[in-house]
Amino acid sequence: MTGPDAGPVTVPSDEVPFDPSLPWRKSRSVALRPEPFGALVYHFGNRKLSFLKSRPLVAVVTALEEHPDVPSTLRACDVPEAQHPAYVTALATLSRSQMIERRTSVPPTTSELAAGPCTEADMRPEEGLR
Amino acid sequence: MTAVLPQRPTGGRLIDQFEYGLDAPICLTWELTYACNLACAHCLSSSGRRDPRELSTAEAEGVIDELQRMQVFYVNVGGGEPTVRPDFWHLLDYAIGHDVGVKFSTNGVKLNKARAAQLARTDYVDVQISLDGATAAVNDRVRGTGSYATAIRALENLAEAGMKDFKVSVVVTRENAGQLDEFKALTDSFGAQLRITRLRPSGRGADVWDELHPTMAQQKELYHWLLANGDGVLTGDSFFHLSAFGEALPGLNLCGAGRVVCLIDPVGDVYACPFAIHENFLAGNVRSEGGFQRVWQTSDLFTDLRSPQTGGACTKCAHFDACRGGCMAAKFFTGLPLDGPDPECVQGFGENALAARELDLVTPKSHIDHSHKGPVRGQPTLLGMPSIPAKICDESPLAGLDLR
Amino acid sequence: MPEQTETETPVPAAEEVLTEESLVEEVSIDGMCGVY
Numbered sequence: 001m002t003g004p005d006a007g008p009v010t011v012p013s014d015e016v017p018f019d020p021s022l023p024w025r026k027s028r029s030v031a032l033r034p035e036p037f038g039a040l041v042y043h044f045g046n047r048k049l050s051f052l053k054s055r056p057l058v059a060v061v062t063a064l065e066e067h068p069d070v071p072s073t074l075r076a077c078d079v080p081e082a083q084h085p086a087y088v089t090a091l092a093t094l095s096r097s098q099m100i101e102r103r104t105s106v107p108p109t110t111s112e113l114a115a116g117p118c119t120e121a122d123m124r125p126e127e128g129l130r
Numbered sequence: 131m132t133a134v135l136p137q138r139p140t141g142g143r144l145i146d147q148f149e150y151g152l153d154a155p156i157c158l159t160w161e162l163t164y165a166c167n168l169a170c171a172h173c174l175s176s177s178g179r180r181d182p183r184e185l186s187t188a189e190a191e192g193v194i195d196e197l198q199r200m201q202v203f204y205v206n207v208g209g210g211e212p213t214v215r216p217d218f219w220h221l222l223d224y225a226i227g228h229d230v231g232v233k234f235s236t237n238g239v240k241l242n243k244a245r246a247a248q249l250a251r252t253d254y255v256d257v258q259i260s261l262d263g264a265t266a267a268v269n270d271r272v273r274g275t276g277s278y279a280t281a282i283r284a285l286e287n288l289a290e291a292g293m294k295d296f297k298v299s300v301v302v303t304r305e306n307a308g309q310l311d312e313f314k315a316l317t318d319s320f321g322a323q324l325r326i327t328r329l330r331p332s333g334r335g336a337d338v339w340d341e342l343h344p345t346m347a348q349q350k351e352l353y354h355w356l357l358a359n360g361d362g363v364l365t366g367d368s369f370f371h372l373s374a375f376g377e378a379l380p381g382l383n384l385c386g387a388g389r390v391v392c393l394i395d396p397v398g399d400v401y402a403c404p405f406a407i408h409e410n411f412l413a414g415n416v417r418s419e420g421g422f423q424r425v426w427q428t429s430d431l432f433t434d435l436r437s438p439q440t441g442g443a444c445t446k447c448a449h450f451d452a453c454r455g456g457c458m459a460a461k462f463f464t465g466l467p468l469d470g471p472d473p474e475c476v477q478g479f480g481e482n483a484l485a486a487r488e489l490d491l492v493t494p495k496s497h498i499d500h501s502h503k504g505p506v507r508g509q510p511t512l513l514g515m516p517s518i519p520a521k522i523c524d525e526s527p528l529a530g531l532d533l534r
Numbered sequence: 535m536p537e538q539t540e541t542e543t544p545v546p547a548a549e550e551v552l553t554e555e556s557l558v559e560e561v562s563i564d565g566m567c568g569v570y
Contacts, residue, residue: 031229033154033201037147040156042203042563044231044254049156051144051559090557097560144559145563150569203562206570235570244570258570304539325564381565403568457567521565 011028018092023103025063030099034058041099048097057090064091065103145384151436153427154200155389159208159404162190162218163396164500166210167239170262170273171512172301174405175334175395177210178502180249187217191224193394196422198228206233206258208404210396210500213240217238219248226254230319233258235299237277238284246287250294258297258325259284261519268305272342275508289320293361297364299325304341307348314363325364326352328371331473332405333405334501336493338512339464349476349494350375371456374449376475385458388413389434392426395498400425402435408496442469449477456480466495 026032029045038052041061052058059077067073070091074084094100150400165180166173185193197205205225212218213236225232234258241249241257259281263269265385266278281298288296298317300306303400306313310326317324322466331339344352353372356363356379367381387402394400401407413432414425426432456472464473465487471479502509 006367013491031201033203035147037144040152040201044203047204047231047256047563048565049561050566051561053144053555053557053559057557086557093556093558095561144561157569159568186554197565208570233570364562366569367565370567380562382567384567386566386568390566393568404570405568447560 012111015096018095019092019129020088023065023068024070024091024095024100025065025103027098027101032058032061041094043098045113046098048099050094051098052090057087060087060091060128061100131433132333134478145382146160147326148382148384148386149436150392151389151437154202154423156202156386156393157204157206158394159204159206160193160199160394161404162207162210162212162221163210165214166237167214168211168274169502169509170277170334171338171510172262172272172303172329172333172335174330174333174335175208175407176499176501177294178495178506179500180210181397181500183374184417185396185398187220189398190217190221192531193398193422194221194228194230195414196416197225197230198337200423200426202230204231204233206235211237211239213217222252222255224390226252232256233297235260236255236284237273238281239493241284241287243287243291246284246293248287248290250291256295256297257288257293258496259288259322260300261298261313262301262303264309264316268309270508270510271305271512272303272510274510275507282416285320285322286381294321295323295430296320297323297325298344299327302326302344302352303329304344307344310359314359314393319385323362323364325366326356327366328368328457328460330405330457330459331493332459333407333496336463336495339371342512343474344474346474346478346481353379353476358529371472371474372476373454374453378452384454387411387458388432393430394422400429402431403459405457406462407498408462408494410462410494413457421463423459440469442467444471447477447479463494465491481529 027043030043032040033040038054039054039058041050052061056077056079060073060079063073063077067076070088073085074087080085091100147534161175163180163184164175164177166177169178179369183275212234222234223230231254235258238259261269261278261281262272263278269278270276285298298313300313313326314324329335329339329343339358349372352369353375356365356369357377365379365381367383369379370381370383371380373383387406391505392400392402392413393404395407400413400416400422402411402413411431413429416422416425418425441450441455444450453472456475458468460473461468461470462486466473466483471483473484
C-alpha cells in the first residue's frame with residue numbers, strides 16, 4: 001500500500017529493504033510491452049507478470065538505468081513530488097519480483113555498449129532472449 | 131465496416147481495462163496438431179486424427195515470428211498430443227530463440243530420459259503433464275488404459291533429470307474431486323506443481339459432461355480446498371465462477387476469451403478460446419492476409435467480445451461482480467443463453483436454467499471433430515465401450531487412421 | 535431472489551482511485567482463463 005516515505009520502503013522481514021538511493025535498471029531478463037493503460041512486464045526467468053498501470057511509471061522504469069538513483073529519475077520524468085512515495089512503493093514491488101535490478105556498473109557513456117552482460121553485473125544466461 | 135469502439139476507462143481496475151481488449155494477447159493456446167495417441171473421453175478439442183491441412187513447419191515458424199513481433203511472451207502449446215509432430219522439438223527451440231516462452235501440455239508419451247534431460251537443460255520451457263486421477267483406476271477410466279503409467283513415467287524422468295517447476299494438470303471431475311489431497315501429495319513427491327482446471331462441456335466433453343461434471347457439493351468442497359490449500363496450486367483462473375461463493379480466488383477472475391487470450395488451432399484457425407472450438411467463436415485464420423495479428427486486432431468476433439458484455443439477468447445478482455456470469459463456453463455448449471447464468475452457477479441459477487431448457491433442445495455441436503473413428507488401443511472405459519488392451523509400443527496416432 | 539451479501543472487491547469512486555490504488559499489479563502468467 002502507498003504511504004509517505006523518506007527512505008527505504010519496509011518489506012517482509014526476510015527481504016532486503018528497497019533502497020531508492022541506489023542505481024537501478026529494468027532487469028535484462030524482462031520484456032516490457034507498452035499498453036494503452038501503461039505496460040505489461042514479463043520476466044522470462046521467473047515467469048512473473050506485472051502490469052504497470054501508468055504511462056509515467058513506464059517511463060520511469062525505462063529511464064532508471066540513466067540516472068544514479070530513484071529520486072533523480074522521478075524528477076527527470078516530471079513525476080510530481082506528491083506522487084513520489086507511490087512511485088517508490090511501485091518500484092519496491094517491482095524489485096521484489098526482480099523486474100528491476102540493482103545496477104552495479106556506471107551508466108553507459110557511449111551508445112555502443114557490447115551485447116551481453118557486464119562483468120560486474122549478476123548474470124543469467126540469456127540464450128538469445130532480451 | 132468499422133465498429134465504433136467503446137471508450138476505454140482511465141485508471142481503475144485492471145480487469146476493466148482487459149475487458150476492452152489488448153493489441154496482442156497476454157498469452158495464448160496453440161494446438162499444434164489434432165493427432166493424438168490417446169482418446170480421452172472428455173477431450174476439449176475432440177482430437178485423435180491428424181488434419182491434413184495442418185500448418186507446415188514453415189507456417190508454424192511464421193506464426194512464431196508474428197508472436198515475437200507482437201511481443202506475446204508466452205504460449206501454451208497443446209493439441210492433440212503436440213510431441214507427436216516430428217518438428218515439435220525444432221519448433222520449441224525456434225520459439226524460445228525468438229523471445230517466445232513455451233509451456234507445452236503433454237500426456238507424457240515422448241518424455242523419455244533423454245528428452246527429460248534435454249528439457250531440464252533448456253530454460254524458458256515449461257512442461258505440463260496431463261493427469262485426471264491420482265490413481266490408475268480413476269485416471270484410466272477417462273484417459274485410457276496405460277495413460278496413468280505413461281504420465282507417471284514422464285514425471286519420474288523429469289524429476290530424475292532435475293527439471294524444475296514442471297506441472298501436473300488435472301481436469302476436476304465427479305470421479306476425481308475427492309482426490310485433491312492425493313493429487314497434491316503426488317505432485318509434491320515429484321517436486322512438481324499441481325494445477326487443477328475446470329471441466330467444460332467442450333469437444334468430447336459435451337458427451338460426458340452430465341455424468342462427469344462435479345456436483346454442487348463437490349464444487350463447494352473444491353472452493354474451500356482451494357482457499358485452504360491453494361497456495362502454490364495453479365488453476366488457470368478456470369474456477370472464477372466459484373468466486374461467487376465469497377472470497378475471490380487468485381487470478382484475473384474474468385473470461386479472457388478474445389480479450390487477453392485466444393486459441394490458434396492446428397490448421398491456423400483462431401478461436402476465442404480452446405474451450406470454444408465452434409464456428410460461432412471462430413475469428414479468422416492465420417493463413418489469411420495480415421496473419422494472426424490482423425485477426426486478433428480487427429476480427430468482428432473479437433471486436434464484439436471487447437465491447438461491454440451484457441450480463442443480462444445475471445447483472446441483478448449480488449454476486450455478478452465476482453463471477454461475471456461465468457464461462458461463455460460452458461453456457462454455449464449446454465444450450466444456455468450467453469447472457470444468463472453459468473450451468474454450474476454456485477447460487478443454483480444454472481441448474482434452474484438447465485431444467486428450463488426445451489426437452490427437445492439439441493445442444494450446439496461443432497463440426498470440428500478429429501476423434502479416432504475406430505476402436506483405439508487402451509481407450510477409456512467411461513463410455514462403457516470394451517477396453518482393448520494397450521500395447522506400450524503402439525504410440526502411433528496414425529494407427530487405424532481414417533483418411534478423410 | 536438473490537440474497538444481498540457483501541462483495542469482496544468494492545470499486546472505489548473515481549476520485550479516490552489515483553491516490554489509493556497501486557501503480558503495479560502482479561498477476562500469475564497462469565492467472566487468466568481460457569488457456570490450457
